[in-house]
Amino acid sequence: MIGLSSYLVLAALMFSIGLFGVLTRRNAVGILLGIELMLNAVNINLVAFARFHGDLLGLVFTLFTLSITVAEVAVGLAIVIVIFRVRRTVEADRLDLLRW
Amino acid sequence: MTPDVALPLLVLALPFAAFLLLAVVGPLRRTGRPAGLVSIAAIAISFAAALTVWARELVAERTWGWIPADGGPIATVGVLVDPLANAMLVLVTLVALLVQVYSLAYLGDERPGALGRYYTYQSLFVFSMLGLVLAPGFVQMFVFWELVGLCSYLLIGFWYERPAAARAAVKAFWITKLGDVGFIVGIVLLWSATGTFEFTDLFEKAQANALAVPGLATIMFLIYLGAVGKSAQFPLHVWLPDAMEGPTPVSALIHAATMVTAGVYMVTRTEPLFALVPEVLTLIAWVGAFTALLAATMACVEGDIKRVLAYSTVSQLGYMMAAAGAGASPAGFLHLLTHGLFKALLFLAAGAVIHAVGTNDIFRMGGLFRAMPQTAVVFVVGTLALAGVPPLAGFFSKEAVLGGVWEAHLTGPFLMLALTALLTAFYMFRVVFVAFFGRAHAGGHPHEAPWLMRGPLWLLAILTLAVGIRLALGGGEAHEEAPGWLPPLSVGLATVGFVLAWAMYQRGAVDPARVAAVLRPLDYLARRRYGLDGLYAGVYRGIILGLSRLIGWIDRYLVDGILNALTALTLRAGDALRYIQSGRAQDYVYGVAFGVLLLFVWAQLWRR
């Protein structure tokens, strides 16, 4: 039987993989992809809890997360494009204008 | 309100009303002379009221609760009218009235604004002094005591543009405050021991022997300290000569007749309490006598006419205190009254001289008898009175004091006071001979003072004479027990002083320099005011500078050091830590991840 914890562990793994991507990717778009993974992992958690606790709240929040993710991606990519226009690169570790 | 206290309240209220009017209504104050007239009018009516009170020999007490508490107010305000207060009221209002009239001419050259300010202060001062006189308890007395001190500060520093005046004002303020600290501590201790501030209650308890509280001697000594400061007793007398930096009428009012006598008045007022502690009384007597002698010696070598009078005042205050200490407070109080009159006379006359000559130095005067005979006459009258020549007022009161001290079997103080009497005659006639009969100095054309100034002078001179004659006729009740040899001795001492002065300064029979050479150490000490001012300055500087150095060191090395260390640390830390801010978003994600991990660790290790 597949229990709640199976889903949660799966989500945790996905989350960690996403984190790994965020930490290691050089390309800003790649970082965004990692963030997407992490957000999806969260969604899995929400839906799993909602399903196993018979609670609607998780589903509603999943919807919210989804919508916000779309907004985030739109703005994030717009920023990436602007950065690309200005700096001719989207390598995240070269974008250190704000360093000491 | 009972009619009993209506008149005293009127006496008290009028100067205050004048003060309020002048203080609040700026345009009126800035007119100068009209402002003075307002003040004079107020004090004149006040004087008339005081005279009525005195003539009626009113005795009344009326208090209103001030600081409320369970079981009756802790402190009250009100008026306490008795013969003591009546006499004081008359003296204060009289001298104040004359001084204010006199000032109108003396300070006529001042800017109107300054003159208005002067009269504002004057009104406030008179109000404060009257409030002190009428105080029915220690708290009110202390409040007005401090107000008087404040006014003294303001008036001494009237010419605040002059550094010397400003310094003198501050000095007077601070030194009297030294005594006031003892005063208030004593008051509070007394209250905690007896539970009341009221004189009447205290006297009743004293009479019923209900005041045998432990440490009463200490308490009374502390209260006496207030008088030491205010009445310029040794060793806190040093402020009074410096206070001569103020306008001369101010000196006449507050440093001759009123404020400095507040200490004596207080001791006299609370005499039933002091009577319980003979050891303090003895101390008062000794200190008073010593003060008298010390000030007299300093007066002998002083060249500044106002300072001579100032030392003389200190000396006479010593007399009064000695009398109070000897248990002859009526004699002391009598001397207070007569001295108030003739010392005001002397000061005002000296003011007229200074006004005319433009200098304080008696050795630059001389021959003034011809230039301003009226002033010379009244000054001589005052001098005679001060020296104790019958039938002038000073003779009787001084004799009463001497008699009282003798009666109390205080031989040491008596001898000192007798010597002081001699010296008093000497230094006063020294001034008279040098300033009025000596060879005239060139420079300026001294002229008689205007009638506005002369009028008060004559009035005071006549009063001095009249009081003396009144005392001679009525026979002062103070000297009834005095031994018969006392009047001749007194007159004799005065005569010796007169002859010495005449011989040294008029005839030139004895060269003052040779006398000074003979009495070299004494002369040296007296000229340097016995080093007291230097000592104070030294101690003050030592303490202040030492403290300043210490605080400066603490500030520079401890406080600043900590701050410097902190800033240096912050800078270094910033230098080191800024590399954390790599500007790369992913490095920050590492930070977030580590934070989350820390939360995990915390939650799993400690939360359970």
Place this chain on the structure above:
Amino acid sequence: MAWHAIEAFIVLNVLLGLVAYVTLLERKFAARMQSRIGPYYVGRPHGWLQPIADALKLMMKEDIVPATSDRAVYNLAPIVFLVPCLLIFATLPFAPTLGVADLNIGVLFFLAVSSLEIVGLFMGGWGSNNKYALLSAMRAVNQIISYDLPFIFAALVPVVLAGSMQMSSIVAAQQGLWFVAYPLIGQLAFLAFVVATLAAENRVPFDILEAESELVAGFRVEYSGMKFALIQLGEYAHMLGTSFLGALLFLGGWLGPGPAALGPLWLLLKAMVIFLLVTWVRWSFVRIRVDHILAISWKLLMPATLVLLLAAGFVVATRGAGGG
């Protein structure tokens, strides 16, 4: 479960056959519009065997893979493209009880799955590593992003009117009045739906992504043989599916005179009407410039469909759901 599988298998095969003959229908129709005959020789006199011949030809052709292509992507693209196009039929019922799965979120499922098609499309465009293909893919992305929303909004109007996302319920709600006949809202929504369909399927006049004259054949320029066949199949399947959807949403689905058994036929007929409508448009209009296409979507269709949706919601709120 097993029945479902069998059903799905049958539906799939019927559909594949249908799709093949839809191409023939289009060619014939186009020929008629241009006063030609169209396919004639194979299976004469009307070229009935032409689609089979085409399929056989494509299957036997050499499979050419460009040397510089992103091989995996290139190879996977036709499949990824085809799968959603076939999957959309899963929720289409052909009669009240005839269908793979009459989900209660059927319409949404259809829209979601059909939106996956784009992935295959740009996989193909990218994987070919061909300038024209890539440009075509970019245009496709552009256009599909733009027309997805009006398409969805237009499709949601019947959903709102019927108060359900279940296909059968929507059809049932049209018992009295087909939604296309719904006063004003119905016609406008249907118009918007057809226009958005044209764009979503990249048909003329919205076919800038293949625009033969500039991009040769669009994203599938490098494809040949079997893979090309798959892509074509997917495209026509998608078109057919959308036609079915339109028929179900607006034209009353299987409702029609005669016994209920005739339902599937009615549905097919209606779908063909829509299909021919699209084809008619295709052969009648000229291609629109790219910025005009985007402008039409964002400035006209999107607000219009939104207003329609709101109006439908308003009508439902005042008159109650369930049509007519």
Place this chain on the structure above:
Amino acid sequence: MTLEAVGFWVVAVVLLASSLAVVLTPNLFHAVLYLAAALVATGAIFLLLEQPFLFAVQLLLYAGGVVTIVVFAIMLTERLIGERVRQTSRHLVNGAIVAAAVFAGIAGFLLRSPLATPRPGPVDDATVAIGRALVGPFAVTLELLGVLLVTALLGALYFARSDE
């Protein structure tokens, strides 16, 4: 092993594999495609959890929306040239350690926490309930979400417009 379990394991393997591929593949375009796969797999997880509505929304928004936009951005920024699409990674070991540590932390929690393992019986379609919740208790949130989306739209427009 029930059908559900089989489905779960298959989906889980696909999900994790594609996720790993997303973060590991050097080709950015492939990464996006793997992301699409991962997202569809996530949708499949939703299906397993009997939420077809969320599955549809996931497909519509992510696969149809997000992935498309990302591809678009890649095409714009990589200037249609395949070379730059090859991307490198940095600090692989560090990242792996941190990610593993985070996973260990979460897993630690999961292991210690009492979880409601028995799965409730099959549920009805939650679509209507979600809809009612959205316009009921969460109406304000929904409106705020709308504001956010409009803001994001305007922001993206502002950022991405070319300077004319």
